[in-house]
Amino acid sequence: MNPAVVIILALTAFANGEPEIVPVPNGVSGSGITTRYWDCCKPSCAWQENLGESGKTVPVRSCAKDGLTTIDIEQETGCYLNSSSASYMCVDQTPWVYNETVSYGFVAASFKGGDDNSKCCSCLLLKFQGEILGKQLIAQITNTGGPLSQNHFDIAIPGGGVGPATFGCWNEFDSPLGGWGEEFGGVSSLEECDELPEILQPGCQWRFNWLGEDNPDVEFEEIYCPEELNAITGCS
Numbered sequence: 217m218n219p220a221v222v223i224i225l226a227l228t229a230f231a232n233g234e235p236e237i238v239p240v241p242n243g244v245s246g247s248g249i250t251t252r253y254w255d256c257c258k259p260s261c262a263w264q265e266n267l268g269e270s271g272k273t274v275p276v277r278s279c280a281k282d283g284l285t286t287i288d289i290e291q292e293t294g295c296y297l298n299s300s301s302a303s304y305m306c307v308d309q310t311p312w313v314y315n316e317t318v319s320y321g322f323v324a325a326s327f328k329g330g331d332d333n334s335k336c337c338s339c340l341l342l343k344f345q346g347e348i349l350g351k352q353l354i355a356q357i358t359n360t361g362g363p364l365s366q367n368h369f370d371i372a373i374p375g376g377g378v379g380p381a382t383f384g385c386w387n388e389f390d391s392p393l394g395g396w397g398e399e400f401g402g403v404s405s406l407e408e409c410d411e412l413p414e415i416l417q418p419g420c421q422w423r424f425n426w427l428g429e430d431n432p433d434v435e436f437e438e439i440y441c442p443e444e445l446n447a448i449t450g451c452s
Contacts, residue, residue: 239437250370310373323359338357358451369434373423378395
């Protein structure tokens with residue numbers, strides 16, 4: 217797409233009070249599935265060596281144990297039992313509401329099934345299907361994962377379940393071993409979000425107050441990353 221057209225589209229969206237959504241020509245697209253997770257672990261796209269296929273040069277921010285302080289990219293993950301490391305997922309890499317039909321957030325993603333670093337730091341428009349048809353998530357890919365299937369998007373939602381990474385939130389926030397709620401799926405009600413640290417509760421509540429459906433299917437397309445997401449992850 218001509219850069220001038222991109223700028224015009226972005227300015228038009230800004231003027232109309234709508235989020236900037238500009239498709240990437242020949243970008244990935246199709247139908248997919250979603251799940252959810254929050255394992256507190258350093259994201260895989262925070263490792264410099266995982267950016268090779270993506271064409272990006274600056275990895276995703278990872279944070280110290282407070283979840284706020286940016287930590288050196290070479291720091292190992294704090295996601296193992298008795299780990300002396302201190303690199304975790306930053307607490308601001310959590311979903312938030314833009315309006316009734318649009319939210320921003322972050323996902324682990326695989327397009328071919330299994331570990332797939334090819335789109336680290338790229339952004340997607342996830343168009344939810346089913347009962348919440350019309351709602352959309354503007355998401356940046358910060359993570360990948362072996363358990364993921366083809367065209368599978370694991371939305372980073374606090375309280376969404378730690379999956380196989382049982383020690384990350386335990387190390388960082390002294391959560392129950394295996395995380396809050398079920399190991400896969402996490403908490404099951406809005407009230408259970410109160411069990412999380414206060415700083416993570418708004419992201420947990422997003423799932424019940426805005427998303428409102430359990431692991432909806434999506435139609436997806438690759439889009440240019442909005443500054444709102446790049447500013448949080450630092451990825452470029």
